[in-house]
Amino acid sequence: MVFLTFLDYLGVFVFAMSGLLTxxxxxxxxxxxxxxxxxxxxxxxxxxxxxxNVDISWIIKPNYVYMVIAGVIFALAFKKVLNRIRKTMxxxxxxxxxxxxxxxxxxxxxxxxxxxxxxxxxxxTATFGGVIRDILxxxxxxxxxxxxxxxxxxxxxxxxxxxxxxxxNETVNLILSGSLIAIIRTIAVIKKLGLPVLNDxx
Numbered sequence: 001m002v003f004l005t006f007l008d009y010l011g012v013f014v015f016a017m018s019g020l021l022t023x024x025x026x027x028x029x030x031x032x033x034x035x036x037x038x039x040x041x042x043x044x045x046x047x048x049x050x051x052x053n054v055d056i057s058w059i060i061k062p063n064y065v066y067m068v069i070a071g072v073i074f075a076l077a078f079k080k081v082l083n084r085i086r087k088t089m090x091x092x093x094x095x096x097x098x099x100x101x102x103x104x105x106x107x108x109x110x111x112x113x114x115x116x117x118x119x120x121x122x123x124x125t126a127t128f129g130g131v132i133r134d135i136l137x138x139x140x141x142x143x144x145x146x147x148x149x150x151x152x153x154x155x156x157x158x159x160x161x162x163x164x165x166x167x168x169n170e171t172v173n174l175i176l177s178g179s180l181i182a183i184i185r186t187i188a189v190i191k192k193l194g195l196p197v198l199n200d201x202x
Contacts, residue, residue, distance in 0.1 A: 016071025156181030
């Protein structure tokens with residue numbers, strides 16, 4: 001699946017750029033920026049691999065690290081332009097979480113995890129890099145706020161395992177479930193939809 005590998009690398013590249021821009025907004029130094037970019041791009045996958053007790057992807061395939069470095073360099077070189085095209089970054093981010101959710105589910109299923117647990121691994125892969133990024137940046141993680149983010153990944157992951165259970169072609173399943181995540185996320189942002197916020201009345 002050369003195309004799938006390409007999309008995986010593209011997701012790492014884009015998330016690395018996102019992490020670097022976040023670090024820049026917090027006025028971190030270059031080393032801090034690289035660390036934030038690294039955990040944003042690879043943190044979720046690393047946590048997934050640790051929990052599955054398998055080889056960590058970026059250790060056995062250093063191309064992932066090279067993509068982080070490339071993303072950092074690109075973001076540094078074109079920081080002003082990227083800050084002006086946040087909508088484009090949103091598009092790439094949405095594609096990234098869609099792909100990473102499905103990749104996480106796939107990897108969990110390859111190791112014979114129950115379907116419900118595979119859904120959780122998809123969610124971890126897609127979102128926990130951002131959670132680590134936000135914690136290190138002293139922000140409340142995005143998935144814990146009102147904005148629909150993790151919920152879209154959760155629905156897409158459930159869709160994937162259900163279709164997988166009924167032996168739907170894997171490529172078709174990836175396209176359908178990944179598109180579902182992207183559509184939900186995009187509509188939620190455009191329509192400013194969100195989950196109820198906890199307060200003293202809830």
